[in-house]
Amino acid sequence: MVKRLLLFIIFIFPLSCIDPYNIGIEEGEQLLTVDGFITNDFGPHTIRLTRSDTYGSVFEGLIRPIRRATVSVRDSQGLVTFLTETEPGTYVTPNDFAAKLGLSYTLQIRLSEGQEYTSFPEKINPVAPIDSVSYRSLQLATDNRLEDRVGVQLVAHFKDPSDQSNFYYWRTNPGMFVVVANPELYTLPPTDPTNPRGPAPKDCCATCYLVENSRLQNFTVASDEEFNGLSTRVPITFIEDNGLRFKDTYRAEILQMGISQGAHRFLRLVNQQLNITGSVFDQPPANIRGNMVSLDNPDEVVLGYFIAASVANKSVYIKREDLEFTAIPRIIPDDCQIVPGATLTPPAGWNP
Amino acid sequence: MIKRFIGVISTYVLLFSVFSSCEEKIDVTPSIITEDVLYVSGERLRISGRIITTQNIEASDHGFYISENESFNQPTTISLGERVNPGRFIGEISSLVIDRKYFVKAFVTIQDENIFGNIAEVETLSPSVFNFSPNNGPEGTIVSISGQNLTSDTQVFFGDVKGTVIDISFESILKVRVPPISDQSVVNIKVLIQGKELSLEEPFEYTTGKYSKLADFPSAIRIFDGIYLQEDDVFYIGMGTDRGQTMNNTMWKYQVGDGNWQEISLPSRSLWRPFSSNSYYGGGSLGPTNPVPVTDFYQLKNGQFSAMSDLPFVKSRALAFEISGNLYVVGGVLNGIPSREVFEYAASSGIWKKLRDAPFDINETVLNFTYGGKQYFIDPLNKDLLAFDPIADFWETVSRFPGDLGNGTGVGVVIGDRAYLGLGNRSNEMWELNMTNLNWAEKNKFTGSTVARNSAIYVHGGLIYLVRSAEVQIQGVPSEFWVFDPNGF
Incomplete structure (x- = not known):
């Protein structure tokens, strides 16, 4: 009897109930997101207002533009400039608007539902001019041993003023380049009834111009802690050779912006988040607080940062013959105008 | 036994004293x-x-x-x-x-x-005001004033009369309702903020314009398609047809200050649809039933009409004006075909000269006026205001008429630096164009019947005189003689 009881206990012992574990995921708020900046250059300057969704921007459409808001920029002397909504959620300043050095600017937002938001004041500090822009041809190893990344690294040269703390933010304007095609290699389509794939050279056109409207992929920020008062050079961006960009001449334009300490901190943290690669040394994902605040509820989280900056710009023409490394050129066996956006007339300011 | 008991008790006390602790409340000052x-x-x-x-x-x-x-x-x-x-x-x-x-x-x-x-x-910041819009209008117009740091106690005065502040947005855009006009039609705008007076450079102009009917025309004849001329304060009207039906063989004269028009003898045979300027008339034909074009050409000088050499062209419904003593005859119709021809008559030499064609069809119904050695026309198709420089023989578009042209035959005259345009057939609108800045401002609307057209238009002493003839279907109504004071209110 005791033996049976012992066997029964041994049998029962490893059994246990499974309690389902319910993960209590809170429904995230749709947060107001502010993205944009103004500079001391003439406008239009763009401010984008969106409403975030719970789990990020992976799915297009979940980020909803905020429409019919009243958006204005107010300087520290009280001058209010209203922005116009040109497309859903995109508000632009008048063309003749340019921020003034020494003044502070505040972004004011009143949503159609009545909520009001404001930014903390952002002061326009002067920025050092760019002395020159140089470039280096680079070949970078990738995970694929047979395929390296080839491109051009742009470097800004400037002298940092010694009498003040400076914070820099570099962006690039849309690049423009000569599209080189080979219309003489044109062949008829395979469905051609008389001579499928037969040669049919075209007279026009071998060269066009294209302005790239690609989204900002990366940016660079720096403070002058390590080069205060010195002439310095900072790598700004890497433009990858996709086989088309550097077939002839490429024009890159760098914007060097003087921003506030708060804006620098914000952008530095954003840059850290953007460069998360999944390694154990990454910064933990975080919600970065900006400089926008709700007047109705100061504890409400508002994403984004309203930047007011002074700006200096410089452009550089990069010619193929000056590059040490180039990608295998992509052949366009047709009129160059078939490339979307390519035009025969050079873009404004094209002067290689 | 007791010793052992005391030893145990002592051990417990010792252990309790060693391992026990007080929970101290930390008071943190924020x-x-x-x-x-x-x-x-x-x-x-x-x-x-x-x-x-x-x-x-x-x-x-x-x-x-x-x-x-x-x-x-x-x-x-x-x-x-x-x-x-x-x-x-x-x-x-x-x-x-x-x-x-x-x-x-x-x-x-x-x-x-x-x-x-x-x-x-x-x-705290200092308030200021920059500009306002619109810069003219009647009482009750909502004017928007742009400024900065406008306070809630802001008051706005048009001259000495206080307007009603309706709204102040973002302390930078102030909307105010224009108060009733007082004793001036052009007033400065003053903005009073916490006792600080701010003023705007540009004045506000009240909509003005007073129409007064002087008299009914003394004849039952309603002159259509005739001539009208002016020599200082003496006005002339005549010829054409009575209501577009039978030829009018009368001529009338009016001296400013007189009670009414006086009939005078015809200076020539009666013409239908001739051109006429202040001092000249001619062309046209002998009547609706006899549309043979004529080349008669007459001049009014010192109260006397005299025949001139025949015209070198034939046309009806042409438009005429004088600049620097020269006569210009523009457009018109020949055999039903619109013309764009421009002829210049040099009074000193008596020579006609053909200039470049006008850029659009012009006849006597097109609104036009003379200012600064140029003739201005409004293209009825698109309301563009074109300036014609007869010396350079050059046309250019300078503005656009903002109002209703009606069916033509409107008023186009100049007093000082202001041109007055409007009162076309079936329109009650009159507009003022400031020739120094090409700013348009509407005047008070015409108070008489719009189912009429202007048979004659004169300017004297800052006033505009009009002979208005009701349309043909209106029975038993004589022509009316009106005077318009552009600055009256």
């Missing part, structure tokens, strides 16, 4: 920071503060003290009420005085004890 000034204007201040602590607080009040002195004697308090959580708070006040320095500090009240933050200095 830190208060007066953060940034988020917004400052003429009367308004918005500022943020922050309570920094590691635990919840039981604050009975928090907010800001504001004072004009650093010692905070008799401060104004922005009270935000009770608070439990630490963090940021924002206070706002809208009753400050412009151009004044203030001191601000955040506070939190815990257990009847005030804890203050750092002191921030703020200076």
